[in-house]
Each structure stands twice: as structure tokens, then as C-alpha cells.
Amino acid sequence: MHGLGNDFVVLDARETPLPAVTASVVRALGDRRTGIGFDQLILLEPSQTHDFRVRFFNSDGSEAGACGNGSRAVALLHGAPAVVETGGGPIALEALDGGARVDMGKPRFDWDAIPLAYAMDTFAMPVGWESLEGPMAVNVGNPHAVFFVDDAGAVPLEELGPIIEHEALFPERVNVNVASLAGADNLRLRVWERGAGLTRACGTGACATAVAAIRRGLVTSPVRVTLPGGDLVIAWEPGGTILMSGPAAESFRGTFRWEDYS
Incomplete structure (x- = not known):
């Protein structure tokens, strides 16, 4: 999936668990010559507190707390309004025609x-x-x-x-x-x-x-x-x-x- 050309591989493990998503696996999948290639990998998992959990991994294997374009992709894939758990806090997603609206929460300045x-x-x-x-x-x-x-x-x-x-x-x-x-x-x-x-x-x-x-x-x-x-x-x-x-x-x-x- 992509949002304005910011591209993602989305793995849906909400119903069927996947093997451990390690930094080395992310880097190998993210290689645009020898893997699939992406800016970020998105992993969907079950959540005990929200509709589901979303994790974002950069192509270098590091994990990010949030990804705005990726969140819109998740909203489009899910297809219904949801409040999801992320490393940066809960966010609300809603699919729109050809895209999505995401409530990213409050900015912090301290x-x-x-x-x-x-x-x-x-x-x-x-x-x-x-x-x-x-x-x-x-x-x-x-x-x-x-x-x-x-x-x-x-x-x-x-x-x-x-x-x-x-x-x-x-x-x-x-x-x-x-x-x-x-x-x-x-x-x-x-x-x-x-x-x-x-x-x-x-x-x-x-x-x-x-x-x-x-x-x-x-x-x-x-x-x-x-x-x-x-x-x-x-x-x-x-x-x-x-x-x-x-x-x-x-x-x-x-x-x-x-x-x-x-």
C-alpha cells in the first residue's frame, strides 16, 4: 500500500499469528533489490484494549511510534472506523473515498x-x-x-x-x-x-x-x-x-x- 508514494508492506496478524518480526527480517524484506521493498513495514496485531494494535517498522529495522501515511493505509484496509493502539498512543481511523481521516492525538512540546x-x-x-x-x-x-x-x-x-x-x-x-x-x-x-x-x-x-x-x-x-x-x-x-x-x-x-x- 502507499500514501502519496510513501510505501508500505502490511502484514495482518490479527487472526493468524506470524513468526517474530525482528529487525533483521524487516531489513531483508525492505531491501528494494533483494526483498519486497518499502519505506515502512506495518504489522497488525490483536489488542486487549483497542480494536487492534498497529506497529510501524522503518526499513532499517527500527520501530517507530507512529506513521501518518501508514495509518491512512490501515484505515483503508480495515474499511470501518476504529480506535487502534500504537506505540505513540491510541489513534482513531476512518476510511474515506480513496483515502482516510486519522485523529493523530494531541501534539507534545515539552x-x-x-x-x-x-x-x-x-x-x-x-x-x-x-x-x-x-x-x-x-x-x-x-x-x-x-x-x-x-x-x-x-x-x-x-x-x-x-x-x-x-x-x-x-x-x-x-x-x-x-x-x-x-x-x-x-x-x-x-x-x-x-x-x-x-x-x-x-x-x-x-x-x-x-x-x-x-x-x-x-x-x-x-x-x-x-x-x-x-x-x-x-x-x-x-x-x-x-x-x-x-x-x-x-x-x-x-x-x-x-x-x-x-
């Missing part, structure tokens, strides 16, 4: 909720890397640093992204967002995802960036966020939850032998 290595103002962090300075830190199920620039397309994100991702300031690494204003309520966004690199779209990145722009008074809700893969619409009011709407699609279904990748 330095230890991002988390950062030490206390710091997260509204405009006093740090910088070359042309990228003064980001806002937001946790929307996973950590994001949001930079506002004149031209998001001109930033060498393929070079700066991995440097910032692995900066010691971010003990759980960080997703790196660079955004520029494209209209009164429109942001242009590129994202370096921790564990996946440059992607065509990042749902949690769109959420974090829209929230940051609203907090800074750059735009008002709802916000259209334009990524290389297409547009998402993010609605948020201070103190409330984030509503993300956008497309998702199924690409194909198939089978593989588990022993080939374990």
Missing part, C-alpha cells in the same frame, strides 16, 4: 516528551546546522524537528538530514522537516525520516509542520501541506487533537516464504 537530551525551549530551539536554524520540536507519536525556510526545495536535505537525525541532542533520533510558505494556508514540505531517509510523503511530518506553523502564526487551520508525493490537509486548534486527511491506495497483494528472509 523537551522531555520529544525527547531531547537536555532541557531547551522547543518553540525556537537555539541550535542550527548550516542554513537550518531555530527549529521547533514537536512529538506527534514520534519526534520531529521543523525548520521554516524561504525555499524548502533548495535545502540539501539528503546531506543535512542524516546529520541532524543522529545528533546527540535527539536520543531517539529525529525526523527532519523543512517547510516554506506556498500560500495563505499552504505549506510546501520535504522530510528526512529517521530510519527511512528522504520519502515522497510523511504524514506525521505534515502534522508536526502544520502544528508548528499554526503555533508560530504563519498559517491558520486547516492547512494544506504539499509534499513531493501530493497534498494532505491538517486541522488543529491549540489544545486539541490533530486531524489528518488524505489519500491512500492498495498497490498489490502477494505472498512470500518467511524462511527466505529470516
Whole structure:
């Protein structure tokens, strides 16, 4: 499945258990030359507290707490409204025509909720890397640093992204967002995802960036966020939850032998 070109392999273990999904299995499946290939692997499991549990694994084998585009794919696959358990907290899913709407919960701004290595103002962090300075830190199920620039397309994100991702300031690494204003309520966004690199779209990145722009008074809700893969619409009011709407699609279904990748 994919959401704006951010692609996933979805494994449904809600009724039939699967062997252990280890980091090495995820990396082998995620290899685009010798495996199936994906930005993230999504695992659906039973939950004792919610409709079901959703786990997100990056292509490097690391596990993420949330994935906005992946959540829309899950909503489309499930086909009915649901409240699901994720590593970043419960989220509500609802399939729409050709896509889904997801309530991503409330953003968090405290330095230890991002988390950062030490206390710091997260509204405009006093740090910088070359042309990228003064980001806002937001946790929307996973950590994001949001930079506002004149031209998001001109930033060498393929070079700066991995440097910032692995900066010691971010003990759980960080997703790196660079955004520029494209209209009164429109942001242009590129994202370096921790564990996946440059992607065509990042749902949690769109959420974090829209929230940051609203907090800074750059735009008002709802916000259209334009990524290389297409547009998402993010609605948020201070103190409330984030509503993300956008497309998702199924690409194909198939089978593989588990022993080939374990």
C-alpha cells in the first residue's frame, strides 16, 4: 500500500499469528533489490484494549511510534472506523473515498516528551546546522524537528538530514522537516525520516509542520501541506487533537516464504 508514494508492506496478524518480526527480517524484506521493498513495514496485531494494535517498522529495522501515511493505509484496509493502539498512543481511523481521516492525538512540546537530551525551549530551539536554524520540536507519536525556510526545495536535505537525525541532542533520533510558505494556508514540505531517509510523503511530518506553523502564526487551520508525493490537509486548534486527511491506495497483494528472509 502507499500514501502519496510513501510505501508500505502490511502484514495482518490479527487472526493468524506470524513468526517474530525482528529487525533483521524487516531489513531483508525492505531491501528494494533483494526483498519486497518499502519505506515502512506495518504489522497488525490483536489488542486487549483497542480494536487492534498497529506497529510501524522503518526499513532499517527500527520501530517507530507512529506513521501518518501508514495509518491512512490501515484505515483503508480495515474499511470501518476504529480506535487502534500504537506505540505513540491510541489513534482513531476512518476510511474515506480513496483515502482516510486519522485523529493523530494531541501534539507534545515539552523537551522531555520529544525527547531531547537536555532541557531547551522547543518553540525556537537555539541550535542550527548550516542554513537550518531555530527549529521547533514537536512529538506527534514520534519526534520531529521543523525548520521554516524561504525555499524548502533548495535545502540539501539528503546531506543535512542524516546529520541532524543522529545528533546527540535527539536520543531517539529525529525526523527532519523543512517547510516554506506556498500560500495563505499552504505549506510546501520535504522530510528526512529517521530510519527511512528522504520519502515522497510523511504524514506525521505534515502534522508536526502544520502544528508548528499554526503555533508560530504563519498559517491558520486547516492547512494544506504539499509534499513531493501530493497534498494532505491538517486541522488543529491549540489544545486539541490533530486531524489528518488524505489519500491512500492498495498497490498489490502477494505472498512470500518467511524462511527466505529470516
